[in-house]
Structure formats: C-alpha cells, structure tokens
Amino acid sequence: MSIGVLVGIFLSVALVNNLVLAGFLGICPFLGVSRKVDMAFGMGCAVTFVITISGVVTWLIVHAILTPIGNAIGNPGALYFLKYVAFIMVIASMVQLVEMYLKKFFPPLYTAFGVFLPLITTNCAILGACLYIDMKPETQNLLNAAVYAFGGGLGFMLAITIMAGIREHVRFSDVPKCLQGAGITLLVAGILALAFTGFTGIGK
Amino acid sequence: MAKEVSNLEQFKDGVLGNNPVLVQLLGMCPTLAVTNSLENALVMGMAATFVVVMSNLITSTLRNLIKPHVRILIFTLTIATFVTIADLTLKAYIFEVSKKLGAFVPLIIVNCMIICRAEVVAIKKGVAKSLADAFGIGIGFTLALSILGVVREILGSGTLMNRQVLPDAFLDGHTWVIMVLPPGAFLTLGVVVGVVNHVRARGAKGGAA
Numbered sequence: 001m002s003i004g005v006l007v008g009i010f011l012s013v014a015l016v017n018n019l020v021l022a023g024f025l026g027i028c029p030f031l032g033v034s035r036k037v038d039m040a041f042g043m044g045c046a047v048t049f050v051i052t053i054s055g056v057v058t059w060l061i062v063h064a065i066l067t068p069i070g071n072a073i074g075n076p077g078a079l080y081f082l083k084y085v086a087f088i089m090v091i092a093s094m095v096q097l098v099e100m101y102l103k104k105f106f107p108p109l110y111t112a113f114g115v116f117l118p119l120i121t122t123n124c125a126i127l128g129a130c131l132y133i134d135m136k137p138e139t140q141n142l143l144n145a146a147v148y149a150f151g152g153g154l155g156f157m158l159a160i161t162i163m164a165g166i167r168e169h170v171r172f173s174d175v176p177k178c179l180q181g182a183g184i185t186l187l188v189a190g191i192l193a194l195a196f197t198g199f200t201g202i203g204k
Numbered sequence: 205m206a207k208e209v210s211n212l213e214q215f216k217d218g219v220l221g222n223n224p225v226l227v228q229l230l231g232m233c234p235t236l237a238v239t240n241s242l243e244n245a246l247v248m249g250m251a252a253t254f255v256v257v258m259s260n261l262i263t264s265t266l267r268n269l270i271k272p273h274v275r276i277l278i279f280t281l282t283i284a285t286f287v288t289i290a291d292l293t294l295k296a297y298i299f300e301v302s303k304k305l306g307a308f309v310p311l312i313i314v315n316c317m318i319i320c321r322a323e324v325v326a327i328k329k330g331v332a333k334s335l336a337d338a339f340g341i342g343i344g345f346t347l348a349l350s351i352l353g354v355v356r357e358i359l360g361s362g363t364l365m366n367r368q369v370l371p372d373a374f375l376d377g378h379t380w381v382i383m384v385l386p387p388g389a390f391l392t393l394g395v396v397v398g399v400v401n402h403v404r405a406r407g408a409k410g411g412a413a
Binding site for chain 2: 021022023024025026027028031081084085088089092121122123124127128131132135176177178179182183184185186187189190191193194197
C-alpha cells in the first residue's frame with residue numbers, strides 16, 4: 001500500500017468528485033446552513049468528524065460482522081440485506097455518542113456545534129459516503145476507507161464554506177424578486193459546481 | 205362527506221400548493237442527482253412514492269403505540285426497511301436503471317421529505333388522511349423530478365425517454381452537455397424554482413385584486 005494511492009483517494013473525493021458539488025450529497029445543509037461563514041465552518045467540522053467515525057465503523061460492520069457471519073452460514077452476502085438498516089443505526093448512534101462525549105469533555109466545542117450535531121443524522125453526505133465506501137473497489141481496506149471518509153468530510157467543509165462566503169456578498173446585490181432566496185442560491189451553486197468540474201482529470 | 209373533501213385537499217396540497225421539491229425545498233439530493241433523464245426521474249419518483257406511502261401507513265397505524273422520545277428512531281427504521289424492499293425490487297426487475305440510480309436508492313432513507321411527512325402528518329392523523337397526504341407528496345415529488353428530467357434530457361442529450369426529439373442539426377455536436385452534468389442540475393432547479401415563485405406571486409396578486 002503506497003502513500004500515492006491514499007493521496008489519490010483523498011484528492012479524488014475532496015475535489016474531483018466532491019460529495020456536494022459533483023455527487024449531490026448533503027444538499028440540504030449546503031443550502032440551509034450556508035448563510036454565514038462561521039456557521040458553515042462549524043457545520044463542516046461537525047460533518048467531517050462524524051463522517052470519519054461512521055465511515056470506519058460501517059466498514060467494520062460490513063467486514064467484521066456481516067461478512068464473517070455470512071461466511072459461517074456459507075453465503076458471504078447472506079446478511080447484506082441488513083446493510084441499510086445497520087448503517088443508519090450506526091450513524092444515528094454515532095451522532096448521539098459524539099454529542100454526549102463532546103458535552104462531557106469539550107463543552108466549548110459542544111456549544112459551538114449547537115443544533116448542528118443532531119441535524120447531521122439526516123445529512124445524506126454521511127450515509128452516502130458510507131455507501132460509496134461499501135461499493136467502491138479501492139476502499140476495501142480499512143485505511144483507504146478512513147482516508148476516503150475524511151477526504152469526503154473536508155470536501156464538504158470546503159464547499160459549504162465557499163458557498164457561505166459567496167452568499168454573504170450576494171445579500172448586498174440586487175437579485176430579481178422571484179429568484180431571491182433559494183433560486184439565486186441554486187444558481188450560485190451551479191456556477192460553483194461548474195468551477196469544480198475544472199478539477200476533472202486530477203487523479204482519477 | 206366533509207372528511208372526503210379534506211382528504212382530497214390534503215392530496216392536492218402535496219402535489220401543487222406545498223410541492224415538496226419546488227416549494228418546501230425538501231429532498232434536494234435525489235432531485236438534483238437523478239434527473240439527467242426522464243426515465244431515471246420517473247423511477248426515482250415511484251420508488252420514493254412507494255416508501256412515503258408505506259412509511260405513512262405504518263406510522264399512522266402505530267401512532268398510539270409509539271412513544272414520543274423514540275419516534276425518530278422508529279421512523280428511520282420503518283423507512284430503511286421499505287427502502288431495502290424498494291432497492292431489491294428495482295435490482296430484480298429493472299437492473300439497468302437501478303445501476304444508474306446507484307447509491308441514490310438507499311439514500312431515500314435520509315430523504316428529509318419522507319421523515320417530515322411522518323413527523324408532521326402520520327404521527328398525528330388517521331390512516332386515510334395520512335395515505336392521502338403520502339400519495340399527494342409522492343406524486344408532487346415525481347412531478348417536480350419529471351419537470352427537471354424533461355428539461356435536462358432534451359437540452360443535454362436531445363432525447364426524451366431515450367427517443368430522439370431534437371433535429372440532427374442540434375445533436376451534431378451542439379448538445380448542451382453541461383445540462384446532464386452536475387452544474388446543469390443546480391442551474392435548472394434554480395430557474396424552475398424562480399419560475400414557480402414568479403407564478404405564485406402573480407397568482408397571489410391576482411387573487412387579491
């Protein structure tokens with residue numbers, strides 16, 4: 001396992017196949033929590049945190065629980081129908097766990113994340129990243145999976161922070177009435193996505 | 205008799221007045237991701253409709269047994285179960301389309317539109333009302349997805365349901381490839397939301413005058 005493969009995976013998921021702008025994951029917080037840069041950054045940090053943990057734990061669930069039990073029965077895929085239910089349970093309980101841990105040991109961080117933490121359960125970037133880790137051939141070992149999840153989280157943070165930066169300026173511009181709010185935000189996201197297509201060709 | 209009318213109104217409200225995608229801006233991820241062709245949009249819409257109808261049915265039937273503090277967990281697990289059923293069914297009968305939709309079928313689990321219906325309607329109202337609401341929301345979702353699918357497929361590939369609809373001169377290297385790529389999704393949805401807002405604002409003004 002060379003470091004080059006890891007860098008490739010990282011760049012691919014953070015920039016080229018950015019979860020938000022190329023993969024359409026986590027659009028709800030991307031549109032909803034991107035009004036101010038500091039809020040967007042907080043959300044980005046919380047997501048990166050949870051996505052990394054959930055990515056690793058769901059990988060362990062598939063490779064250390066579902067597959068071995070399936071093997072014992074004689075069919076490796078026998079329990080794969082449980083995947084989705086197991087994944088969403090892991091994510092929901094991870095979010096809860098992270099919330100309790102932060103509350104006890106890092107109260108300032110807990111207050112900073114505020115309402116974002118519970119919201120992350122329904123952030124599809126997290127479940128999406130876990131599903132992609134499960135599907136892609138190059139993330140079938142634990143280290144690659146962890147790097148993929150971490151890169152995905154950072155990519156989300158990058159996208160939502162840039163978006164918030166732009167929206168702070170859009171507030172002062174003269175937007176046609178019917179496009180105010182969601183309309184102009186989506187158009188800005190479109191142009192941002194257009195810019196991100198410029199990364200195509202880096203890595204794979 | 206009065207109840208029947210209100211069911212119908214609940215249904216209509218989901219399709220038009222409170223369209224989940226175009227007005228409430230819920231369930232954006234599949235809306236943007238799978239609307240590069242009308243076929244994908246329709247299949248996605250039908251899968252989501254199935255899940256929202258079944259989840260509303262179960263939640264509404266069990267609404268007196270569900271304790272408030274575990275309700276979100278129950279909603280999520282109910283939805284995840286029906287999404288698994290939908291995913292396996294799609295894989296069994298229309299494998300090609302299911303492959304194109306990829307991770308977005310399992311991602312129906314975290315579609316906020318569905319959990320929102322369970323929380324707002326199914327946990328409080330009777331089975332008939334919840335079903336009417338679920339059908340309305342599901343069809344409204346499918347409608348919004350189809351609008352985007354039609355626009356993006358015609359402009360991006362010059363086809364509709366995989367049949368060529370634009371003249372060869374347009375197809376000969378002049379298709380707007382950008383419309384089937386991610387940026388096209390954001391731009392199209394932005395414009396469609398703008399148009400819907402414009403029409404609604406005009407309607408409100410006309411009603412007042």
